[in-house]
Amino acid sequence: MTDADRIAEPDGAGAPGPVEALREIGFWLERGRAQTHRVKAYRRAAEVVAGLSPDELATYQAAGIWQDLSGIGPKTAAVITQACAGQIPDYLADLRRAAQPIGAPGKPLRQRLRGDLHTHSNWSDGGSPIEEMMGVAAALGHEYCALTDHSPRLTVANGLSAERLRRQLDVVAELNERFAPFRVLTGIEVDILDDGALDQEADLLAELDIVVASVHSHLRADSATMTKRMVYAVANPNVDVLGHCTGRLVAGVRGNRPESTFDAELVFEACKKYGTAVEINSRPERLDPPSRLLRLAVEIGCHFAVDTDAHAPGQLDWQGYGCERAVANGVDPDRVINTWPVDDLLAWTAGS
Numbered sequence: 001m002t003d004a005d006r007i008a009e010p011d012g013a014g015a016p017g018p019v020e021a022l023r024e025i026g027f028w029l030e031r032g033r034a035q036t037h038r039v040k041a042y043r044r045a046a047e048v049v050a051g052l053s054p055d056e057l058a059t060y061q062a063a064g065i066w067q068d069l070s071g072i073g074p075k076t077a078a079v080i081t082q083a084c085a086g087q088i089p090d091y092l093a094d095l096r097r098a099a100q101p102i103g104a105p106g107k108p109l110r111q112r113l114r115g116d117l118h119t120h121s122n123w124s125d126g127g128s129p130i131e132e133m134m135g136v137a138a139a140l141g142h143e144y145c146a147l148t149d150h151s152p153r154l155t156v157a158n159g160l161s162a163e164r165l166r167r168q169l170d171v172v173a174e175l176n177e178r179f180a181p182f183r184v185l186t187g188i189e190v191d192i193l194d195d196g197a198l199d200q201e202a203d204l205l206a207e208l209d210i211v212v213a214s215v216h217s218h219l220r221a222d223s224a225t226m227t228k229r230m231v232y233a234v235a236n237p238n239v240d241v242l243g244h245c246t247g248r249l250v251a252g253v254r255g256n257r258p259e260s261t262f263d264a265e266l267v268f269e270a271c272k273k274y275g276t277a278v279e280i281n282s283r284p285e286r287l288d289p290p291s292r293l294l295r296l297a298v299e300i301g302c303h304f305a306v307d308t309d310a311h312a313p314g315q316l317d318w319q320g321y322g323c324e325r326a327v328a329n330g331v332d333p334d335r336v337i338n339t340w341p342v343d344d345l346l347a348w349t350a351g352s
């Protein structure tokens with residue numbers, strides 16, 4: 001069984017109900033890199049149906065009037081009708097059939113990964129609630145998954161103030177009771193500011209399980225400035241992972257962006273010295289770090305984290321892309337911190 005098959009048949013058999021069918025369609029579309037507007041209709045319809053009582057469900061189904069509900073169109077109505085009739089909706093069956101394996105050469109590493117350390121929910125710029133993200137992470141076979149929404153200054157991504165992050169911690173604590181033994185790790189993707197300081201209160205960062213630090217602004221600063229900025233950040237005892245270090249964007253819907261320039265040797269030496277893992281970002285439009293830098297980090301003896309940076313549940317299955325690149329560039333699985341059991345991982349992040 002592949003990881004994605006677990007999504008298709010969580011308990012081995014049976015047709016999904018209407019909410020599950022709509023969500024699973026969302027999963028396959030996101031996994032296949034669909035534009036968000038194509039996915040939104042299905043996720044929205046799932047929400048609408050999830051809000052109905054069993055009686056209402058039966059009434060709409062019997063009368064065949066699903067499209068009377070706001071948020072349900074002809075395509076989503078067809079899915080709901082078939083699912084309510086106990087069938088596997090045609091569209092879902094097509095998507096399952098058409099799904100391609102992701103990053104097959106990276107499979108030995110993918111099988112060793114126990115979790116994902118960089119994901120976003122709709123609290124910042126992700127598309128889905130925390131609960132749905134984590135439900136899919138668990139269904140993919142993860143033992144843990146860190147929720148790392150953006151920090152305050154990234155206003156375009158609705159970054160979380162200290163107050164909102166504290167509120168999120170309560171939500172995560174409650175989810176952990178429901179999801180156990182699967183563990184939702186608390187976290188943040190914190191912006192590295194121009195001077196290398198971090199965009200969140202230090203006390204709050206210290207409380208979090210996982211702190212991913214990334215540069216999102218002034219990516220074109222000169223090499224000396226960028227190097228200083230990044231070294232300062234990775235040396236910060238609260239930082240556990242250096243996110244998408246070059247900031248580059250390769251072919252994709254977001255266009256292209258060149259790598260930031262910095263002294264990679266110095267930055268990776270600092271990562272090693274201060275116990276910060278270098279992220280292998282699995283997003284197909286990032287492929288960050290580029291292979292030559294990945295090999296340099298291997299040579300220096302860094303730790304790594306193979307993360308999805310998922311902004312939607314289906315993107316949680318992109319880890320295979322990162323694994324493929326890690327394997328191709330000689331990354332030792334034992335140096336990948338998310339192959340470790342959760343206690344070892346948390347002891348490492350707390351101590352470094």
Ligand SMILES: [Zn+2]
Binds near residue numbers: 214216244
């Ligand atoms: Zn980022």
Ligand SMILES: [Zn+2]
Binds near residue numbers: 118189
């Ligand atoms: Zn991110």
